[in-house]
Amino acid sequence: MNDQFLQNPDITESLVISSRRNFLKTIAGVSLLALGLPELSEAAIKRYPSHKTLAFQNAKTGDHLKLTYFENGRYLHDALHEINHLFRDVYNGSVHSIDTALIDQLYDLKTLMGIRKPFDIVSGYRSPHTNAKLRRRSHGVARHSLHMQGRAIDIRIEGVDVRTIRNAALSMRSGGVGYYPRSDFVHLDTGAVRTW
Structure with missing residues (x-):
């Protein structure tokens, strides 16, 4: 100065x-x-937990998986690869990378609900071909479904009412939440916050 x-x-x-x-x-x-x-x-x-662990079972394939996918501030590549495989298109076996935001959304839902049971995967990744085939069978399948980008999942949890799952997912406000009580599942995605 x-x-x-x-x-x-x-x-x-x-x-x-x-x-x-x-x-x-x-x-x-x-x-x-x-x-x-x-x-x-x-x-x-x-x-910001030091590690994140999830458990899944695929209703259509019978596959089970419990793993830590996030540890010490990093996603674990091998664990994400296993999740990608479990979430695969069950109609043709094609595998796609699953959005880590979707996986974190499931972790947050598990934490919020205080559940230890695995998520039952009704539908994970869908190839464009599979999505088109399902659209021909049901008007409830979106033409540009986020399932085709690895950004959506349909789930249920054994012993938990899907209405309870839906309400918890809605409270998180972290993406789309679809409620299908007749088919007994809830749709979650990482798109815009919306509900149906």
């Missing part, structure tokens, strides 16, 4: 007062943060 600037007593006093105020504000802020740290830490641990 310029020496003339510092030699002016009014300016120097103003800088000291300003610095003192900033210092006190900083101390006050740190103190408040320290007082709230246990709650903040607990919330951070719940939101």
Whole structure:
């Protein structure tokens, strides 16, 4: 800084007062943060766990899978590969990458509901060919279904009413939620927040 600037007593006093105020504000802020740290830490641990584990069973293939897919801040490549295979198109065996946001959505749903049972996969990835075939059979299959992008899943949980699953999924507001009580499943996707 310029020496003339510092030699002016009014300016120097103003800088000291300003610095003192900033210092006190900083101390006050740190103190408040320290007082709230246990709650903040607990919330951070719940939101950003060190590992994420899920269990699935595929209703059509009979395949079962329980695995940790996220650990120490990273997705585990081999685990995601296993999930991709489990979510495969059961009509032609084609495998597609599943959106990690969808997998996290399932983890968040499991955590919210406090369940330990596996998710029953009714429908995971669908190839465009399979989607077109299913559309010919049912008007409920969307032409541009997010199933074809690995961004949607249809699920149920043994012993849990699908209405309960739907309500929990709706409360998360993390994508589309479709409710199919007659077919006994809930659709989840990572598209826009919407419901049907």
